[in-house]
Amino acid sequence: MSLLHWAVLSPFLLAIIVPILYKLFRQIHTGWFVLILPILLFTYFSRFISLTKQGDSVMESATWIPSLGIDVDFYVDGLGLLFALLITGIGSLVVLYSIFYLSKEKEKLNQFYVFLLLFMGAMLGVVLSDNLIVLYSFWEFTSLSSFLLIGYWNERERSRYGAQKSLLITVLGGLSMLGGIILLSIMGNTFSIRELIAQSGELMDHSLFVPALLLVLLGAFTKSAQFPFHIWLPDAMEAPTPVSAYLHSATMVKAGIYLVARLSPVFAESGLWFWLVSIAGLITLFWGSIFAIKQTDLKGILAFSTISQLGLIMSLLGLGAAALHYETLGENIYLAATVAAVFHLINHATFKGSLFMVAGIIDHETGTRDIRKLGGLMQLMPITFTVAVIGAFSMAGLPPFNGFLSKEMFLASMVNVLKLNIFNMETWGVLFPVVAWVASVFTFIYSMIVVLKPFTGKLQLQLLEKKPHEAPIGMLISPIILASLVIVFGIFPNLLSSSIIKPAVAGIQPSLVGPDFQVHIEFWHGFKPEVWMTIGIIAFGILLYKTLPKWQKVTQWIPERISLNALYDDGVRGLERSASFVMKVLMTGSIRTYLLSIFLFFILSLGFTLYSKDAFKLDTGNFAPIGIYELVLAGIIVIGSIAILFARSRLTSIIILGAIGYTISLFFVLLRAPDLALTQLVIETISVSLFLLCFFHLPLMASRKEERMTFKLNNAMISIGVGVIVTLIALSAHSNKLFDSISSYYLENAYKEAGGKNVVNVILVDFRGLDTMFEICVLSIAALGIFAMIKLRLTGGKDKS
Amino acid sequence: MELLMAIVIGILFMCATYLMLSKSILRIIIGTGLLSHGAHLLILTMGGLKGDSVPLLSDEAASYADPLPQALILTAIVISFGVTSFLLVLAYRTYQELGTDDMEEMRGTETNE
Numbered sequence: 001m002s003l004l005h006w007a008v009l010s011p012f013l014l015a016i017i018v019p020i021l022y023k024l025f026r027q028i029h030t031g032w033f034v035l036i037l038p039i040l041l042f043t044y045f046s047r048f049i050s051l052t053k054q055g056d057s058v059m060e061s062a063t064w065i066p067s068l069g070i071d072v073d074f075y076v077d078g079l080g081l082l083f084a085l086l087i088t089g090i091g092s093l094v095v096l097y098s099i100f101y102l103s104k105e106k107e108k109l110n111q112f113y114v115f116l117l118l119f120m121g122a123m124l125g126v127v128l129s130d131n132l133i134v135l136y137s138f139w140e141f142t143s144l145s146s147f148l149l150i151g152y153w154n155e156r157e158r159s160r161y162g163a164q165k166s167l168l169i170t171v172l173g174g175l176s177m178l179g180g181i182i183l184l185s186i187m188g189n190t191f192s193i194r195e196l197i198a199q200s201g202e203l204m205d206h207s208l209f210v211p212a213l214l215l216v217l218l219g220a221f222t223k224s225a226q227f228p229f230h231i232w233l234p235d236a237m238e239a240p241t242p243v244s245a246y247l248h249s250a251t252m253v254k255a256g257i258y259l260v261a262r263l264s265p266v267f268a269e270s271g272l273w274f275w276l277v278s279i280a281g282l283i284t285l286f287w288g289s290i291f292a293i294k295q296t297d298l299k300g301i302l303a304f305s306t307i308s309q310l311g312l313i314m315s316l317l318g319l320g321a322a323a324l325h326y327e328t329l330g331e332n333i334y335l336a337a338t339v340a341a342v343f344h345l346i347n348h349a350t351f352k353g354s355l356f357m358v359a360g361i362i363d364h365e366t367g368t369r370d371i372r373k374l375g376g377l378m379q380l381m382p383i384t385f386t387v388a389v390i391g392a393f394s395m396a397g398l399p400p401f402n403g404f405l406s407k408e409m410f411l412a413s414m415v416n417v418l419k420l421n422i423f424n425m426e427t428w429g430v431l432f433p434v435v436a437w438v439a440s441v442f443t444f445i446y447s448m449i450v451v452l453k454p455f456t457g458k459l460q461l462q463l464l465e466k467k468p469h470e471a472p473i474g475m476l477i478s479p480i481i482l483a484s485l486v487i488v489f490g491i492f493p494n495l496l497s498s499s500i501i502k503p504a505v506a507g508i509q510p511s512l513v514g515p516d517f518q519v520h521i522e523f524w525h526g527f528k529p530e531v532w533m534t535i536g537i538i539a540f541g542i543l544l545y546k547t548l549p550k551w552q553k554v555t556q557w558i559p560e561r562i563s564l565n566a567l568y569d570d571g572v573r574g575l576e577r578s579a580s581f582v583m584k585v586l587m588t589g590s591i592r593t594y595l596l597s598i599f600l601f602f603i604l605s606l607g608f609t610l611y612s613k614d615a616f617k618l619d620t621g622n623f624a625p626i627g628i629y630e631l632v633l634a635g636i637i638v639i640g641s642i643a644i645l646f647a648r649s650r651l652t653s654i655i656i657l658g659a660i661g662y663t664i665s666l667f668f669v670l671l672r673a674p675d676l677a678l679t680q681l682v683i684e685t686i687s688v689s690l691f692l693l694c695f696f697h698l699p700l701m702a703s704r705k706e707e708r709m710t711f712k713l714n715n716a717m718i719s720i721g722v723g724v725i726v727t728l729i730a731l732s733a734h735s736n737k738l739f740d741s742i743s744s745y746y747l748e749n750a751y752k753e754a755g756g757k758n759v760v761n762v763i764l765v766d767f768r769g770l771d772t773m774f775e776i777c778v779l780s781i782a783a784l785g786i787f788a789m790i791k792l793r794l795t796g797g798k799d800k801s
Numbered sequence: 802m803e804l805l806m807a808i809v810i811g812i813l814f815m816c817a818t819y820l821m822l823s824k825s826i827l828r829i830i831i832g833t834g835l836l837s838h839g840a841h842l843l844i845l846t847m848g849g850l851k852g853d854s855v856p857l858l859s860d861e862a863a864s865y866a867d868p869l870p871q872a873l874i875l876t877a878i879v880i881s882f883g884v885t886s887f888l889l890v891l892a893y894r895t896y897q898e899l900g901t902d903d904m905e906e907m908r909g910t911e912t913n914e
Contacts, residue, residue: 589908592822599818624802624850634809641816641835650827657831664838671845672855672866676874683882687834690886694893695827715822723815730807730843741848743867750868751858759856759868764875775876782883786890 002060004074007044008128010037011121015114022110030109031099034117038095041124042088045081052078052503059130068133069191075130078503082342083127083251083258085500086349090250091120093478097357098242100475101364112152112240119145123251127258132181132191139177139223142252143170149247150239162235165568169222169232177219177259183212184266197265197510204269213267216259217276224256226314227284230307231564237299241360244299249306249352254345257310260317261341261508268321268509278318282435284311289442293552298359298369298454301446302352305395308443309348312410315436316341319413323512333416335505335512340409342504346496347394347402347489354482355391355450358384361475362454367465371449376459381470383480385455390483394490396447396541397440397534402489404534411436411530437533444541445548452545596718603721606729616728619735629670636663645709650695658688675760806846813839826892826902830885837881841874 014037022030051058057077064072076084095116102109122145125138144167151163181191187206188196196203203209220226225233236248247253260277267273288308295301320338361384362377363369378385390401397407414433461467489496498518506513544551586597610616640660647653661684668677746759746767756762764772813835820832848870854862856871896902 591904592824595822599822620804622849622851623804626802626805630802630805634805637809638812641813644831644835645816645819653828653831657834660835660838664842667842668845671850672852673845673871673874674855674857676845676871676878679875679878683878687882687885690889691827691830694889709823709828712822715819718822719815719818722818723811723813726814726839726843727807727811730810730846731804734803734807734847741867741869743865743869746868747856747858747865757858759858759865760871760875763868763872768872771872771876775879778880779883782887785887789890789894 001062002074003044004058004060004076004128005062005072007041008074008121008124010041011117011124015117015121018113018117019110022113029099029104030113031095031102034113035092035095035099037117038088038092038120042085042092045084045088048076048081049499052076052081053499055503055506064134069185070133071131072134073130073192074128075194076128077507078500078505079258079261079507080127082346082500082504083254084124086254086346087120087123087127087251090246090349090353090482093353093481094242094246097245097360097475097478098240100472101242101360102240112149115145115148115152116243116246119149119247119252123255126255130193132184132193132196135193136174136178136181139219139255140171140174142255143167143174143223146170146236146247146252149243150236152240152243153238156238158235159238162232162238166232166236168572169229173219173222173229173256176215180212180215180217180219183208183215187212193262193266200266200269203266209270210272213270213273213276216263216267217273217280220256220259221280222256223259224253224310224314225284225307226256226280226311227287228564230284230288231568233307234295234300234303237297237303241299241356241363244302245353245356245360248303249356250349253306253310254313254349257313257317257341257345260314261504264317264321264508265510268324274318274321276318277321278315278432281311281313281315281318282432282439284308285315286311286435286439286442289439289446292446293442293449296371298362298371298374298450299356301371301450302355302359305443305446305450306348306352308439309344309352309395312436312439313341313344313348316344316410316413317508319417319432320509322417323509333419334413335509336409336416337413338505338508339501340406340413342501342508343402343409343493343496344406346500347406347486350482350485350489351391351394351401351403354387354479354486355395357475357479357482358388358391361471361479364475365466365469365471368463371453373460373463374454375457376455378455380459381455383476384471385451387476387479387483388451388455390486391479392447392451394486395450396444397537400490401486402493403486405490405493407440408530408534411440411533412528415529415533433533437537440533440537441540441544444537445545448541448545449548596714599718599722603718603725606725607721610725610728610732615736616732617735618731622737627670630667633663633667633670636660637667651692654688654691654695657691658684661687673760675758802850803846806842806850810839810843810846813842824903824905826895826904829904830888830892833881833888834885837877837885841877844870844874844877 014034018030018034021033025033048058057075059076060074062072064070095113098112098116102112119142122138122141126135126142129135129138147163147167150166151159153159154163184196184203185191187203187208188199190196222229233248233253237244239248264273285308288304288306288311292301292304292308295304316337320334320341323334323338359369361381362374365381366374366377368374394401394403397403411433414436417429417432502513502518586593637660640656640663644653644656647656661680665677665680665684668674668680746763750756750759750762754762754766756766817832817834817836817839820828820835823829823832848867852864852866854865856865856868892902895907899907901907
């Protein structure tokens with residue numbers, strides 16, 4: 001266990017202590033104790049920057065299940081470090097924010113911080129694990145803790161619904177990812193990501209490569225809310241706002257992005273990967289940006305904008321894969337897509353985190369998040385307004401904020417797609433920049449809605465639950481820090497380029513990024529196409545925003561028609577209904593149906609086996625001759641058993657059963673089994689008396705009208721089938737004897753070894769005495785059971801008779 | 802002989818199955834009785850029906866009937882007797898408590914769900 005291991009596990013350890021601290025120090029907000037840890041971790045991880053800057057990495061191992069090749073290997077390179085810094089950095093700010101957001105009197109803070117710490121530890125584990133099984137374990141831990149956090153206010157119905165939905169969808173993806181991981185380990189014979197990357201060339205030709213790729217991508221898409229699995233994210237907005245800011249904008253939803261980036265070196269050579277990742281990203285970008293406009297809830301808008309921005313990053317990662325096919329190109333323009341993806345990832349975490357916090361502040365200070373009720377908060381909440389402007393303008397891609405730079409790089413990458421000449425891109429590639437541009441226009445519009453609707457216009461005090469005023473300073477610290485980062489990264493983008501972005505890009509595309517590769521983000525790069533596109537976006541955006549009331553009805557109308565939520569709800573309900581329908585059909589509660597299916601299965605399975613194995617054989621060679629007595633007795637049994645079926649009275653059928661029993665004991669006489677005959681005789685007598693006792697001496701029974709059995713065709717067919725199958729099997733078993741009986745041993749040794757001449761009795765009490773002992777047990781238990789059944793009356797003596 | 806026995810056993814099984822599929826408890830128990838008769842005869846038949854003499858050792862017998870299936874059947878008879886008597890008393894008590902012997906009426910209470 002190295003220091004790195006302790007760093008990743010420390011949130012879990014603190015999570016154990018938090019409830020104790022909560023109980024001990026009720027007057028201090030528990031968040032203050034928690035706050036220390038992410039700050040410590042952030043400083044700890046910052047120390048790695050100097051290391052990864054030079055292209056180095058750190059690997060620390062600890063054994064877990066060595067026999068299965070599963071070890072807790074943590075691996076810090078540029079990509080992992082970028083995420084670790086995001087997780088701990090934004091984690092600290094969110095904890096600080098939550099201290100002021102959550103009231104220490106009203107909320108169950110111990111639970112909140114335990115869940116949050118579990119999530120933080122799990123997320124660190126995801127991004128730093130080198131072993132895929134360990135990564136998967138932490139991955140499911142994030143799903144679980146996210147489920148707990150979304151359902152934090154578990155007395156609300158919507159929270160429970162959102163939590164369940166997100167769990168179902170992300171666990172679906174998580175399990176398919178596990179499938180992909182197992183396939184990968186079968187192909188590469190290792191769970192280590194780095195070892196898989198080392199043999200990525202051979203993996204490409206393996207027959208399991210495509211299934212593994214699809215399964216892993218399903219996991220990544222569900223986690224990162226890509227189309228059509230994005231539907232859980234808007235419902236996850238029922239979580240407390242710090243959770244939304246942390247999990248559902250900056251960290252957890254980027255776990256899928258991380259996975260795609262991390263496994264790019266394994267899969268990205270494949271054309272399927274390029275298409276799937278970039279197309280899924282573009283559709284998500286487009287879909288999310290349109291749906292964001294339809295929302296009236298601030299957090300709803302932000303949720304769809306997160307979906308849309310995640311789609312943007314995903315599509316850039318997909319396009320970045322094209323760079324692998326142009327290794328000879330001196331100036332590899334496609335690598336810029338990956339750079340843009342990493343840069344936008346950082347930018348998105350900063351501005352989206354601050355916007356969520358702004359939404360939380362508005363909610364906290366006015367009591368509503370509905371943009372139809374909000375307005376004119378600019379004068380009342382100037383600091384919040386400033387933060388919101390910075391965040392929203394950055395999201396819209398306006399200078400001088402960091403979103404402008406990454407949006408420019410995004411558009412540039414999309415334009416570069418036109419120069420691609422692989423995978424039929426020359427025909428369909430033109431769609432890429434068009435879709436990206438339209439989505440950017442919508443992005444501009446909803447960004448304006450976020451900032452302008454609540455803060456400008458008329459103040460409607462009568463609609464608000466509280467009188468709005470500026471938030472306490474503690475609540476404002478985190479969004480101010482994030483907003484200043486937005487500006488700093490916007491004005492000095494190259495602060496990050498060599499320290500963070502380049503090592504991260506090296507992690508995504510290790511084969512292309514050499515020591516001489518330089519990331520340089522230019523603020524102004526001349527009149528290139530992307531500049532004109534940005535100008536167009538702003539112009540169209542302003543035009544459309546101004547005319548919003550006129551065409552917004554159209555957006556209200558379209559999405560209702562193609563709602564994926566309805567599909568999900570109907571799907572879940574349909575599953576439940578069909579399951580209960582199947583249960584109703586099969587589990588009727590009537591013993592007859594169950595017996596019918598048991599017998600039917602008996603007939604079909606044995607009949608099919610007899611038929612398919614060609615097992616039926618009739619060998620009359622070793623048959624014994626038939627005597628006249630046997631024939632008569634057999635006739636009695638057959639007639640008797642058929643007569644029972646037609647007997648009208650119970651008494652008759654009991655007597656006939658007795659007659660059959662006696663005939664069988666006569667059979668035993670004929671077939672040279674005296675002990676059997678004796679036993680059968682005695683037992684049949686007792687059974688018949690018992691039958692009579694039970695059913696003839698019941699007073700009500702005699703008065704009840706007795707009827708003949710009603711004939712049922714399917715019962716008759718099943719019974720005939722059972723009889724025929726038994727006969728056939730008996731005959732073919734008899735004709736297929738493989739060995740002689742071992743009875744000659746008993747016959748020879750009964751007197752010699754055991755000193756008895758009655759061989760059957762010697763077998764019962766000597767050779768195979770254990771059977772007899774337990775048979776005695778059976779009889780005793782039956783006797784005790786009968787006694788107890790008759791004597792015990794636990795219902796309180798309420799006999800109906 | 803074995804062919805005859807196989808057919809008799811088949812008919813016993815058939816009637817037993819038909820009775821077990823009926824509604825009345827009594828008929829179901831009679832069905833199990835027939836079924837165990839069938840099974841006992843089946844064990845005996847499968848052991849082979851040759852052999853001149855009962856399996857009691859003596860000097861003049863040339864060959865004996867197979868003693869092992871007989872021992873097995875003896876055990877089976879006793880066990881099926883124990884189970885049958887338990888079932889009978891169970892049916893008796895059921896009738897006393899519930900006032901019906903119709904299996905279709907004994908479906909368990911749906912309200913327990």
